[in-house]
Amino acid sequence: MSLLAVDDLAVRYGPIAALRGVSVAVEEGEFVGVVGPNGAGKSTLLFAITGAVRAEAGSVSFDGQALSGLAPEDIVRRGMALVPEGRELFGELTVEENLRLGATIRRDRGGVEADVRAQMEAFPILAERRRARAEKLSGGEQQMLAVARALMGRPRMLLLDEPSLGLAPLITRQVYETLTGLNREGMTILVVEQNPARIIDVARRVYVLRSGRIARSGPPDILSRREELDEAYFGFDEHGRDA
Amino acid sequence: MQARLPSLEEAVRGVWPLLSLAVILVVLVALCSLGPVVLQRVATDALIKLVMVVGLYVFVGNSGVLSFGHASFMMLGGYGAAWLDVPVRYKSILMDELPAFLGKAEFHPGLAALAAMGWAGAFAFLIGIPLMRLSGIGAAIGTFSWLTIVFVVHAGWEEMTGGTSSFNGLPIYVDLWVALIAALFVMLVAYVFQTSKLGLALRASREDEAAARAIGVNVWRARIASFVVSAMLVALGGVLQGHFLGTVNVTQFYIGITFITIAMLVIGGTGSLAGAVIGTVVVSVIAELLRQLENGVDIGALTLAAPAGLRELGLAGAMMLILIFRPAGLTGGRELPFPAFLGAALGLRPR
């Protein structure tokens, strides 16, 4: 049984269909990528999984339990954590406050303290700047903080939306090294990216999302076959790339 | 493209939303005219509210921007007309500090009403230039601030307004029929506006402001235009109110009337002319029933009287229920549908 099973999910913003019949499955311990052009519905997919936007039809289940109708705060308690596009740190709060907010769902004070120390060891820059406002960090540092914050909730599965957005190639590589490291230790990961090059070496499986539908899925080497990717990105139907 | 006359079908369908409401209103008023004088007065008052609510709708309904400031235009209209048409013999006694050109003026009430509408419209234009740049909460607070300014100035400027005491002596010419004609006129203006090119552009901006800008709608200008038209119609409501009661008072045109008119519009549905009209009719009926409860109802030998305040309480309660359970209002923001049987009777094809 898949850890995360998204089945025939549909989301609509007013008259615009953002997702139409999307099915995605992620096994425990897998590293799965979703790629697709801007506006394909990638962020919507993650928000719909975590309950931040309401699905019109279809279902999401996590660890065999249906999530439909649950509020985001209840869904994250089941063991999922989202690192959204653009990080969405609380800019006016300090680095440490941001980090601790990641542990909102936990009751074990001792464990939280230990994890705060552990994250600060893993990302020394966070220890150095713990009293600084989060908005003062650089883009790469912010991304590290966002990942660390998500990990503070001790999730079984991490969902990331464009973790490479706006980062220099070197920093992007660091972020992905962190993710593969986590995956090796058993963390299930679902990453959404616009740029397939980031995913191709790290993901075990990929989905290609276009115009709110899954256009392709399979092993990452489907992304290296150029003509298939072109079709996915630019499409041969009348909807065009931003449909 | 060659101009052609609209078919009968198109003509009937085109004016149906206005025609249907007008017929309903005329029938209701005709029924009320057969009743006792008290009922006629209640109906007249409701028609004056209708003028105000439809006037408010012209701005709020078409632009989607909420205004808490329209009572200011009722005030400008009410006082504006009073300055011009209160007979000199009253003014020389009651308002002897008025500047000479007003103290000596004695206009025909119709002319005074028109001038008052223009007076309010001019202010709407001037204040609309800055205020119409705001949307959402900013617009609500900005318009409310404007109302407070107008209230404070009218309440404070005793030589011109008599301050917080009433300005009396307005010729009483508003009866059921005058109010009905005014209501029909205002509905006609509102309907013409909402189906005009400008009105349609504004309604597009209500749905999606960015998209409307993208197709070349100057949202700011369209909003100013509707704000001015709306203010003039609402001012007519203020004029009628004053010449129905024979008096104007600053507290008449402040938070109370703001609440009542917004409640009527919200309950009926802000998005359509039908919403404005039906909201006003429904709320007026409920308010009148509650008022009678406040006055006491005879049940056999017993007289049961509800405490004062029940009317406002019921109104606020109804408004909350609508906002919670039917946020688009009773009409759902739609005009009255064209009934199929009528189409059949006129020999029109169904669409």
Next chain:
Amino acid sequence: MTTAIQVIVDALSVGSLYALTALGIGLIFGIMRLINFAHGEFVMIGAYMLMAIVAQYEPLAIIVAMVLVVVLALFSERIAFRPVRNASPTTMLVTSFAVSYFLQYLFVMIYGARPKGFEFLAGLAEPFVIGTIRIPKLNVAIVAVTIVLLAGLALFLTRSRFGVQMRAAALNFRMARLLGVRADRVIAVAFALSGILAGVTAIFITVQGGTLSPGMGVQLALIGFVATIIGGMGSLIGAVLGGYFIGVVTVLLQFGLPLEMRPYREAFVFAAVILVLLARPQGLFRGAEARERV
């Protein structure tokens, strides 16, 4: 000199009341983008509750009234505001307008529309006399209690786990929820805090004014909005500063305006509101980068 000190104390105490009101409105606005018109009615009802219970024992009246106002705030959230939580800010605003009206006329029905005289904590009306300076004890109490409340709230918001969650929710409600912050609880606590602030304001307004009427909260709520706008909507510090700013300006205008201009004092205040809305929507006290999504 003597007058100067008295004017300053006056301005500070008036400003404190406004700051408490603005903070009560600002707390809720920050989290759910709701401008709560009914905050003034929370104050009004607190004052009536004091009157209803005072016959027994004044401290008891204070405690019971505070508890009742907090319960009322929570109740209004549950009944009226929660169902419209996801509607547009304008719809929420209209809803709070309706709640405000409802509560006002509920009290018209119970107590009648006429103002009622009511003396509470009469001892506070006497002044401290230091040389030639006479400072009402009430004013000192208002300023002192406000400082304690503000400090307590600041500690709560910065030091407690839940306080940090509230600040996070005010900055980015969706993200806070995605980290597990419970929306219902955060909003309920915001209403409860706003109820406490309204309760305290009710006590001082009652002692100061000595009369109660169902419409007494309207004026105060209006000043509260003005303060939050001038301070920048969504900023709690801004709301407090805005409150004191209006307090100082009001007192100065009272002293400084020529007699014939005094009736128009509020017109100047509201004209300033329009100017701030247009020119500095982020408020007077913040940089342009802090511009809120208003």
